Amino acid sequence: MTAPGAGPSGEDALIARYFKPLATDPGAFGLLDDAAILKPSRDDLVLKTDAIVEGVHFLSDDPPEAVARKALRRNLSDLAAKGAAPAGFLLTLALREADEAWLTPFARGLGEDARQYGCPLLGGETVSTPGPIMVSISAFGHVPPGSIVHRSGARPGDRIAVTGTIGDAALGLDIIRGGAAASVLADNAGAREMLVGRYRVPQPRNSLAKAVRDHASAAIDVSDGLAGDLAKLCAASGVSAAIDVASIPLSAAAAAVLARRAVGIEALVSGGDDYEILCAIPESRFDAFAEAAGLAGVAVSSIGIVISGASEPKFLDAQGRDVPLAHLAYSHF
Amino acid sequence: MTAPGAGPSGEDALIARYFKPLATDPGAFGLLDDAAILKPSRDDLVLKTDAIVEGVHFLSDDPPEAVARKALRRNLSDLAAKGAAPAGFLLTLALREADEAWLTPFARGLGEDARQYGCPLLGGETVSTPGPIMVSISAFGHVPPGSIVHRSGARPGDRIAVTGTIGDAALGLDIIRGGAAASVLADNAGAREMLVGRYRVPQPRNSLAKAVRDHASAAIDVSDGLAGDLAKLCAASGVSAAIDVASIPLSAAAAAVLARRAVGIEALVSGGDDYEILCAIPESRFDAFAEAAGLAGVAVSSIGIVISGASEPKFLDAQGRDVPLAHLAYSHF
Numbered sequence: 001m002t003a004p005g006a007g008p009s010g011e012d013a014l015i016a017r018y019f020k021p022l023a024t025d026p027g028a029f030g031l032l033d034d035a036a037i038l039k040p041s042r043d044d045l046v047l048k049t050d051a052i053v054e055g056v057h058f059l060s061d062d063p064p065e066a067v068a069r070k071a072l073r074r075n076l077s078d079l080a081a082k083g084a085a086p087a088g089f090l091l092t093l094a095l096r097e098a099d100e101a102w103l104t105p106f107a108r109g110l111g112e113d114a115r116q117y118g119c120p121l122l123g124g125e126t127v128s129t130p131g132p133i134m135v136s137i138s139a140f141g142h143v144p145p146g147s148i149v150h151r152s153g154a155r156p157g158d159r160i161a162v163t164g165t166i167g168d169a170a171l172g173l174d175i176i177r178g179g180a181a182a183s184v185l186a187d188n189a190g191a192r193e194m195l196v197g198r199y200r201v202p203q204p205r206n207s208l209a210k211a212v213r214d215h216a217s218a219a220i221d222v223s224d225g226l227a228g229d230l231a232k233l234c235a236a237s238g239v240s241a242a243i244d245v246a247s248i249p250l251s252a253a254a255a256a257v258l259a260r261r262a263v264g265i266e267a268l269v270s271g272g273d274d275y276e277i278l279c280a281i282p283e284s285r286f287d288a289f290a291e292a293a294g295l296a297g298v299a300v301s302s303i304g305i306v307i308s309g310a311s312e313p314k315f316l317d318a319q320g321r322d323v324p325l326a327h328l329a330y331s332h333f
Numbered sequence: 334m335t336a337p338g339a340g341p342s343g344e345d346a347l348i349a350r351y352f353k354p355l356a357t358d359p360g361a362f363g364l365l366d367d368a369a370i371l372k373p374s375r376d377d378l379v380l381k382t383d384a385i386v387e388g389v390h391f392l393s394d395d396p397p398e399a400v401a402r403k404a405l406r407r408n409l410s411d412l413a414a415k416g417a418a419p420a421g422f423l424l425t426l427a428l429r430e431a432d433e434a435w436l437t438p439f440a441r442g443l444g445e446d447a448r449q450y451g452c453p454l455l456g457g458e459t460v461s462t463p464g465p466i467m468v469s470i471s472a473f474g475h476v477p478p479g480s481i482v483h484r485s486g487a488r489p490g491d492r493i494a495v496t497g498t499i500g501d502a503a504l505g506l507d508i509i510r511g512g513a514a515a516s517v518l519a520d521n522a523g524a525r526e527m528l529v530g531r532y533r534v535p536q537p538r539n540s541l542a543k544a545v546r547d548h549a550s551a552a553i554d555v556s557d558g559l560a561g562d563l564a565k566l567c568a569a570s571g572v573s574a575a576i577d578v579a580s581i582p583l584s585a586a587a588a589a590v591l592a593r594r595a596v597g598i599e600a601l602v603s604g605g606d607d608y609e610i611l612c613a614i615p616e617s618r619f620d621a622f623a624e625a626a627g628l629a630g631v632a633v634s635s636i637g638i639v640i641s642g643a644s645e646p647k648f649l650d651a652q653g654r655d656v657p658l659a660h661l662a663y664s665h666f
Contacts, residue, residue: 033415033485035417038378038380044373047473082366094384134467
């Protein structure tokens with residue numbers, strides 16, 4: 001991403017106008033060069049890339065600010081789950097046209113989030129596409145050497161904890177589509193708005209990164225659904241898990257929809273787009289983790305326990321009976 | 334990009350099958366985690382992101398190996414022009430379907446280039462799209478602290494040098510489209526193949542990176558056309574330039590097409606996709622630069638001189654007359 005040289009290029013002018021104001025880090029060189037730098041650090045640099053596609057990960061009429069925030073925050077959520085502090089990001093934006101009415105709020109949302117999360121725009125580019133808008137971001141973070149939190153460290157006996165609430169984003173998407181949740185909440189505009197907001201603008205748990213790094217044996221961000229992401233964490237760790245379904249944290253709105261049987265628990269735990277942190281915490285560290293989470297202002301819930309074995313994680317009801325889940329997570333292919 | 338956990342996801346299986354074999358760097362964690370790491374270094378980390386879109390930057394029937402190589406090599410070319418040694422890359426691949434006949438050669442080409450250029454796959458992801466295939470890569474390189482080569486350091490009196498030959502890729506695209514160059518070279522399959530190859534598979538000048546770092550006052554990779562990229566370098570440096578058109582290095586095939594007036598010089602210097610390095614070299618260092626380039630096995634040509642002023646770079650014929658260029662570079666918008 002480069003601001004205008006001689007200015008023959010509309011692409012350069014676009015970048016100068018909308019994105020140069022975001023490039024406040026000295027390593028971005030004001031987007032006036034062909035590449036950016038990160039200065040040497042004693043830390044490991046954590047690297048993550050993630051893209052969202054119009055019509056797949058966001059809707060054509062989603063507000064452009066929200067699209068920008070979702071694109072960046074999906075990456076920030078991964079950094080948080082790995083215990084990393086944000087350092088900056090690169091943006092690639094594929095557009096059909098340089099539409100000011102879309103780009104202005106997009107850049108504003110992106111800039112506000114970059115400041116809020118301390119994750120400056122370092123560089124990037126715009127490309128034209130005849131197809132859907134795509135926002136591809138590579139984000140970088142720092143962890144002390146060797147302290148990245150893997151998927152693979154969970155051990156039998158560890159508690160399984162999750163932040164925030166699960167299933168809200170899936171319900172938000174259902175509401176946008178006029179699904180069953182919309183009917184149940186027809187008289188509750190506030191609840192509908194909250195759920196739609198959870199779909200459109202994730203709330204990554206970056207303030208919890210240090211607590212995860214200090215205490216978790218394994219962690220993953222919940223992006224493809226709690227059940228599927230838990231299965232990935234367990235498989236990577238060579239363990240299984242027993243989840244107490246009643247302990248899965250739900251918002252009041254989600255609990256109301258569930259109570260009315262408008263959707264089942266499966267839709268909530270496999271819906272995706274939660275951007276919460278799922279982690280395994282050794283029993284001896286759980287109190288310290290919970291205290292650190294409290295200081296960080298992030299709600300955490302203990303929802304089960306790591307058990308030995310290679311079977312799929314079990315979801316158990318209050319009577320200890322299996323709650324069958326037909327499919328665990330959203331898959332693109 | 335994550336290899337299969339519990340394996341509920343076709344996306345994960347796709348990544349495991351095609352891309353895990355490429356993730357040889359220990360910091361990639363075998364694509365088994367949610368993020369990668371780069372270990373601390375005393376060097377500055379150079380960051381570049383670049384994407385190619387089907388139908389815009391490559392053609393639907395381009396060989397998948399070539400698409401992969403072009404996607405990575407465009408980034409490698411930027412690293413070379415900035416004086417950086419490759420350290421690794423992240424991949425985001427947007428696909429309509431998981432087509433084995435396309436993915437197998439794509440991954441093979443990508444893996445071969447990653448090895449050849451010492452730039453390992455660190456991570457990434459696949460996403461589904463209803464639109465054109467898009468390959469977005471973020472590449473990383475190392476330079477000693479403070480030694481990145483900017484666009485902005487050219488000073489009046491510096492020589493302007495360019496590597497390799499200019500315009501071949503533009504002619505290659507013209508040939509694929511059955512344009513005038515195809516007619517001129519109808520009897521010369523070897524020349525046609527060379528030019529098409531230059532369009533499909535760039536030859537980035539990474540072996541020249543150290544010489545650029547050691548000697549160049551400014552550099553840029555020639556991706557949007559020599560004339561436009563020179564204009565950007567000059568504008569960033571606050572200078573102008575006088576280019577001797579007869580000194581612009583052309584392949585024998587390009588020279589033949591030009592001699593037959595099938596295309597004009599403008600098409601060659603504004604065509605783009607050259608992936609050569611354009612740099613300014615202080616006169617006192619030019620011999621040392623040329624010697625280093627010779628040792629690196631890269632042809633360099635002196636094509637003009639940096640002059641003071643803010644005017645557009647001048648392209649001059651053998652009689653010192655301006656060669657007018659109507660448009661300087663390809664722009665997406």
